[in-house]
Every structure is written in structure tokens, then in C-alpha cells.
Amino acid sequence: MNKLLKLFLVLLACWPLAGTPQAVSPLTLEEVLDAALRAFPGLLAAEQRKEAAAGDYQTAQGGFDTLLKIQNRWSVRGVYENQNYDVNLEQPTVFGGTTFFGGWRRGTGDYPVYEGKSLTAEDGEVRIGVTIPLWRNREIDRRRASLQQAELGQLIAGHEYDQALLEVRRLATHRYWDWVLAGQRLRIAERLLEIAERRNEGILERVRAGDIPEFEALDNRRAIIERRERKVAAQRLVEQSAIQLSLYLRGTDGEPLLPSGNELPSAFPEQEPSVNVNFDETVQTAHRQRPELKRIGLQSRQTEIERDLQNDQKSPGIDLSVVGAQDIGQSPDKTNRDELYVGLNFDIPLQRRIAGGRAQAVAANLQRLKWERRLLEDRIAAEVKDVLSAIAAARQRLALGKDQQRAAGQLEEGEQSRFDLGDSTLLIVNLREMAHGDAALAAAEAAGVLFKAHADYQAVLGNEIAHPAN
Structure with missing residues (x-):
């Protein structure tokens, strides 16, 4: 009986009490993207284009119904x-x-x-x-042309979905890193407030002892009020970015999920995704993979089929x-x-005006698609150049920001030691602390820009978003 009682007490001790807060795992980028791809309404709407194209293909097949x-x-x-x-x-x-x-x-x-x-x-x-x-209608006729165009239309709808998919991935990734950055901003504000509140009692004791003037205590109270205001503003940014992120973070029922502050990652990833910095190779990859170029190529093929049909219709039947x-x-x-x-x-047809007019319109559309493709290729090349420049600049900013953060941290510690020894004022200490906080925020902002630039890089190339380890 005693053994059973001891076993019961051990199990009772191990059993979590009601209301005991459980550890919450940080929300990862993979979870956000998986939720967005599963239930984001804009992506589901784009998917319906494929269903509509399948219906158009079935309609074209109906031209050969008995x-x-x-x-x-x-x-x-x-x-x-x-x-x-x-x-x-x-x-x-x-x-x-x-x-x-x-x-x-x-x-x-x-x-x-x-x-x-x-x-x-x-x-x-x-x-x-x-x-x-x-003669006429032997090589091609309206039924066969419509069937071929509808078949290409299915492929076009697939590329339109891929384009929407890339954009959803890019925007969801941006919103995730904005949320992480807002969390970093809040932690910096909380740290500065905690420092000012923690030393307030010590300053009051030194004022009562006559070690420092009462003016220093007033300055610290001012710093506490200012840092509380910064914390409120930072908390608002966290809530705002969480609301924006909830558009992509959705539950199994498709409804938006608002991430909690407990799910915020502690920091940005240390390791960034790799990129190919060779401009020519990157442009070739983008031209090969971007769904917009594939879509224009298929639309040109559709137009060529229509051109062949109208040229055929000029012939005698x-x-x-x-x-x-x-x-x-x-x-x-x-x-x-x-x-x-x-x-x-x-x-x-003696005048052949119908087929001739349609052939002229088709030729113009074909030329239009050619110039649109040229413009898109130039735009993609510019996007590649811009995103590579953005990644390089963000890397430099992040490295400089970390160096500045380390230097500002050392100055803060040194100034605090001088103040403790009576060789400095609280005003200088506050300036050092704020400079350290600003340097930490600048480094976090540079990291956010860097990882958002990597999301842009993947979208420019037409790749899936790379998932760095959190």
C-alpha cells in the first residue's frame, strides 16, 4: 500500500497543474508559408482559374461531340x-x-x-x-484551333497560379520578418526601460545620502517615462505586424490566426540562404523559370494558331x-x-475581308506580345540587378550594425562604471544607453532587410522561398 501511495504521489507531482503556462514554440516561417499555401483566399482564387481553363478545354472538346x-x-x-x-x-x-x-x-x-x-x-x-x-479547313479549322488554344489555356492558367504563388510566398515572408523585427524592437525597448527602472531605487538612495543631486533622480524619472512611451509604441508595432501576418497565417478552417507574443522568435537566423551573385547566370535562370515569361510564350503560341486559322480561311473551300x-x-x-x-x-469568299481583317488583328497582337516579352525580360534583368544590390548592401549594413552595437555596448558599460564612481552624469549614461539601443535596432533592421531581400531574390528567380533555420 505504501508503494502504491508513493507511486501516486510521484505521478501527481509530474502531472501539469491546471492553469500552468506551457512553453510555446516560436512560430517558424515554414508554418506561415504552409498555412498561406493551404488557405490564403487570393491563392485559392487563382486556383479557380485552372478550373475555369479545364472547363474551357472541355468546351473545346465539345466541338467534336457526336x-x-x-x-x-x-x-x-x-x-x-x-x-x-x-x-x-x-x-x-x-x-x-x-x-x-x-x-x-x-x-x-x-x-x-x-x-x-x-x-x-x-x-x-x-x-x-x-x-x-x-483546301480550306484541311490543315486547321475552328474546332481544332479552339481545342489547341484551350489546351494551351490550361498551361497558361497553371503559370498564372505559379505567379500568384510566388507573390503570396514573397509577401507572407515579408510580413513574417516584419513581425520578427517588431518583436526585436519591443525587446530593445523593454531592456532600456528595465535598466532605468532597476537603477531608480539606487539613485534615490544616493540622493538621500547626498552623493548626487536630486536633479539626477528627476532625469531618471524622465527617462523612465520616455522609455515607457517607446515600449507602448513598440508594442503597437508588434500588434500591427501580427495583424498583417494573420492574413497569411490561417487555421484549418481558413480563418486568420493572430500570432501571440510568446511565439516570437528570439532573434533573426544567424545563417542566411545562399545566392548566386553571378548576374548573367542569375538572369538566365530567371528568364528560364519566371512564370510570366512562360505565360507570354504560350499566349504567343495561341495567337500563332489563330493566325494560321485566319490565313487558312482566306483560301477557297x-x-x-x-x-x-x-x-x-x-x-x-x-x-x-x-x-x-x-x-x-x-x-x-470573293472579298475575303473577314479573314483578312482578323489576320491583321492577330498579326498586331502577335507583335504586341513580342514587345511585351522584351519589356518583361528587361524588367526581370533590372529586378535581378536590384535584388543582388539590395542583398549586398544589407549584408554590409548588418556587419556594420553589429560592430556598432558591440562598440555602443562597451561604451554603455564604461559610462555606467564612471557614473557609479561619480565621474559622469545620468544624462551621459542615458545617451549611451539610447545609443546602444539604437545600434541594436539598426542591426535588427538590417537583418530584416536582408532576409526580405532574400525573399525577393527567390521570387525574382521564380524559385520557392528558401527557409532558413530559425
Whole structure:
């Protein structure tokens, strides 16, 4: 019994008490990006473009659907009483614009002599035939052009989604580092306030002892009030950046999640992602991977298909048709008919203004896309140059900021020692402390700029955002 009681007491001691605060892991960039890619509304909207493009492709496929036509006609009043039933199936194909067709018809009753062909055998007449374009619509027609363009449209929608994905990753990363920087600013403000509050009692004791004038105590109270104001402002920035970050940090239900202060990382990562500083290689990579360039290339291909179609439509239409027909059952004249027809149809637009005008518009659009591609390539090259410059400058700023922070920290410690010995004033000590805080903030801002520049670098190249270890 004693052993069981001891075991129970040990388990009770290990069991966490209700209301005991649990350790919260820092929020990582990977968690933010995963949440954004899962539930960010702008990205979900971009994904619907792919669904719409898939619907357009299915619509284009519908141009090759089998067409069923049924016609019924009854003579309800007149000299001749007859009935006509006609069922026709038509199947367009992608093979040279060829269309197959077949059907069944039945005509009964009395017909005038000039409509004698409408009369069929008792079980009707079956027919089958084919129409083959010999010139216009042979290499390309509207059905095939629409299908090819819709297929390219699906790829375009995919690249538009990739472009939105890159932008969401970039903006989510920016908002994350803004939040981390706001946390650093708050910690610096809290440290400065804690220093002023901690030494206040010592200063009052020295004033009471006559070691320093009462003016120094008043100056310290002023410093405390000023630093409290800085802390309030820093806390506001943390809350503001957390609200902006919550647009990308979303729960499983898709609703924004507001990160708490306990989830703030303690500092920026020490190790930054690697970059290729070779300008020419980086530009080539960006030109190869950027979804905007891929999209323009596919749009140009769509336009070229339309150009080929309109050039084809300028040509004469010459169609070869072959039709065979056979009666089923006993015919009224006791003979069954087996028929074979061969036809050649001509369709020649004399002015050709429709196809000519469309071809002119398509040629202009093709030239427009060419210049837009040129502008985009130049813009990408400028973006690469700018982001490489930003990374290099941020690295230098960060190195100088850390050196300045170390020097300011040493001066702060030295000035505090001098004040303790009576060789300095509180005004100088406050200036040293504020200079140390400003140097620490400058170093943190440089780190924030550096990691945001790396996010821009990945977006400029068309890569996924690199995740540094937190």
C-alpha cells in the first residue's frame, strides 16, 4: 500500500497543474508559408482559374461531340398526305477536318412526282457518308484551333497560379520578418526601460545620502517615462505586424490566426540562404523559370494558331463528299434502291475581308506580345540587378550594425562604471544607453532587410522561398 501511495504521489507531482503556462514554440516561417499555401483566399482564387481553363478545354472538346439530329414532318392538310421521319448522326474528327455522317429516314404516303425520292421502303433507308475538306479547313479549322488554344489555356492558367504563388510566398515572408523585427524592437525597448527602472531605487538612495543631486533622480524619472512611451509604441508595432501576418497565417478552417507574443522568435537566423551573385547566370535562370515569361510564350503560341486559322480561311473551300444509301424492306414499286453519290462543293469568299481583317488583328497582337516579352525580360534583368544590390548592401549594413552595437555596448558599460564612481552624469549614461539601443535596432533592421531581400531574390528567380533555420 505504501508503494502504491508513493507511486501516486510521484505521478501527481509530474502531472501539469491546471492553469500552468506551457512553453510555446516560436512560430517558424515554414508554418506561415504552409498555412498561406493551404488557405490564403487570393491563392485559392487563382486556383479557380485552372478550373475555369479545364472547363474551357472541355468546351473545346465539345466541338467534336457526336451530333444527333431528328426531323419529323407530317402533311396534315393538302392534296398529298405523307409522313417523313429523318434521323441523322454527324461525327467531326481531327483528321484533316473530315466529318463522318450517317442516318436513317422513312417516307410514307403520297408524294408528287418531283418529290418521289422522299418515298422509301417500308423499313426506311439507311445512309452513310463522309465529307473531306480538300483546301480550306484541311490543315486547321475552328474546332481544332479552339481545342489547341484551350489546351494551351490550361498551361497558361497553371503559370498564372505559379505567379500568384510566388507573390503570396514573397509577401507572407515579408510580413513574417516584419513581425520578427517588431518583436526585436519591443525587446530593445523593454531592456532600456528595465535598466532605468532597476537603477531608480539606487539613485534615490544616493540622493538621500547626498552623493548626487536630486536633479539626477528627476532625469531618471524622465527617462523612465520616455522609455515607457517607446515600449507602448513598440508594442503597437508588434500588434500591427501580427495583424498583417494573420492574413497569411490561417487555421484549418481558413480563418486568420493572430500570432501571440510568446511565439516570437528570439532573434533573426544567424545563417542566411545562399545566392548566386553571378548576374548573367542569375538572369538566365530567371528568364528560364519566371512564370510570366512562360505565360507570354504560350499566349504567343495561341495567337500563332489563330493566325494560321485566319490565313487558312482566306483560301477557297473545296469539300469532297461521298454518300451511300440503301433501302430496307420492301419498297412500294417492288424494287430496292442502292445509291452512291459523289459531290464536290466550292465555297469562295470573293472579298475575303473577314479573314483578312482578323489576320491583321492577330498579326498586331502577335507583335504586341513580342514587345511585351522584351519589356518583361528587361524588367526581370533590372529586378535581378536590384535584388543582388539590395542583398549586398544589407549584408554590409548588418556587419556594420553589429560592430556598432558591440562598440555602443562597451561604451554603455564604461559610462555606467564612471557614473557609479561619480565621474559622469545620468544624462551621459542615458545617451549611451539610447545609443546602444539604437545600434541594436539598426542591426535588427538590417537583418530584416536582408532576409526580405532574400525573399525577393527567390521570387525574382521564380524559385520557392528558401527557409532558413530559425
